[in-house]
Amino acid sequence: MELRHLRYFTAVADTCHFGKAAERLHMAQPALSHAIRQLEAELGAPLFTRTTRQVRLTPAGEFLLGEAQRVLDTVEDSVRGVRRIADGRLGLVRVGFTGTSAFSHLPRIARAVKRDLPGVAVEVHADLLTPAQCDGLRNGDLDLAVLRPPARGEDIDLHTLEVEPLILAVPADHRLAVEPVVSMADLRTEGFISYAAKDSVVNDAVMRSCQAAGFSPHREHEAAGTAVLLALVAGGLGIAVLPASARALPLAGVVFRDLADAGTVELALAWRRDNDSPLVRSVLEVLEAALAPQPHEVSR
Structure with a gap:
C-alpha cells in the first residue's frame, strides 16, 4: 500500500463518486477505479458498495477512512515541519x-x-x-x-x-546622592563594591575610568550579580559604578547619578x-x- 492509494481512497470516500474523485485527483476514472480495486485486493476486503446509482462505504471502508485521514494528516504535518525547519522557522x-x-x-x-x-x-x-x-x-x-x-x-x-555610559549608585543618605553633577575624581576616597568575577568587562571599564581620573579604586566588597551589588549599596557598604541599564532595577535606599567623565561599556x-x-x-x-x-x- 502506498500513500497515493490512501489519497485515492479518501477522495472517492469524500465524494462518493468515482468520476468526481477522478476530476479532483486530475486522473482518468478507469485508472482510479483500477487503483481502488488493487487496494481492496491487497486488504482482502471491499471498501465500497457500488451500484449504477451510488457508491457507499462498507464497514471496512468506514474504518479505513478514519485511519487514512489520520495517516495523511500526519504526513502533511511532517512535510510542513520539515519545510519549516529548512526555512529556519521551527x-x-x-x-x-x-x-x-x-x-x-x-x-x-x-x-x-x-x-x-x-x-x-x-x-x-x-x-x-x-x-x-x-x-x-x-x-x-x-x-x-x-x-x-x-x-x-x-x-x-x-x-x-547599545553602548552604555557608566553611572554611579550610592546609598540614599550618601553625600553625593544630592549632587547634580558627579565626576570620577569625586570617588577617589570612596569604598567600591564591584563584581566578583575576575573576567568582568564592567570591572575593567570601571578600573580604566578611575585610572583616567588619577586613582585606583579601593574595593571593599564584591558581589556575584547586580541585584546583590545594589543591595550592598543600599546597605551603606559602599558605592558602585555600573552600566546605566542598572536603573531598570530600582531598589529602595539606592540613588543613581550620572558620571560626567566615566567610560562606557x-x-x-x-x-x-x-x-x-x-x-x-x-x-x-x-x-x-x-x-x-x-x-x-x-x-x-
Whole structure:
C-alpha cells in the first residue's frame, strides 16, 4: 500500500463518486477505479458498495477512512515541519545572557521571536560572562549570545545592541546622592563594591575610568550579580559604578547619578561566524531588527 492509494481512497470516500474523485485527483476514472480495486485486493476486503446509482462505504471502508485521514494528516504535518525547519522557522534556539541582560533584553527577544517565528522556542542560559559565552558558541552549547565585548577570537561575529555610559549608585543618605553633577575624581576616597568575577568587562571599564581620573579604586566588597551589588549599596557598604541599564532595577535606599567623565561599556549580540543553521540565521534577522539600540539596559 502506498500513500497515493490512501489519497485515492479518501477522495472517492469524500465524494462518493468515482468520476468526481477522478476530476479532483486530475486522473482518468478507469485508472482510479483500477487503483481502488488493487487496494481492496491487497486488504482482502471491499471498501465500497457500488451500484449504477451510488457508491457507499462498507464497514471496512468506514474504518479505513478514519485511519487514512489520520495517516495523511500526519504526513502533511511532517512535510510542513520539515519545510519549516529548512526555512529556519521551527526548532530550538539557545541564547546566553551576560549578567542582568536577561532582565533588560530577554523580554524583547522572547516577544520578537514569538511574534515573527512562533514555531521557534528560546532556551535561556543566564548569568554567563563573555568568555564562557564565547566558549559556548564555539562548542555548540549556545546558538546566540548577548554579551559584553570584546569577544575572544576571530570566529565570533558581533552586532552591537547599545553602548552604555557608566553611572554611579550610592546609598540614599550618601553625600553625593544630592549632587547634580558627579565626576570620577569625586570617588577617589570612596569604598567600591564591584563584581566578583575576575573576567568582568564592567570591572575593567570601571578600573580604566578611575585610572583616567588619577586613582585606583579601593574595593571593599564584591558581589556575584547586580541585584546583590545594589543591595550592598543600599546597605551603606559602599558605592558602585555600573552600566546605566542598572536603573531598570530600582531598589529602595539606592540613588543613581550620572558620571560626567566615566567610560562606557558595550552590549552586543554574538554568534559563531561559520554557523550556517537556517534557524540561527532566521532568529538573527528577527533580533537584529527588533533589538535596535535603546536607552540603557545591565550586565556585568
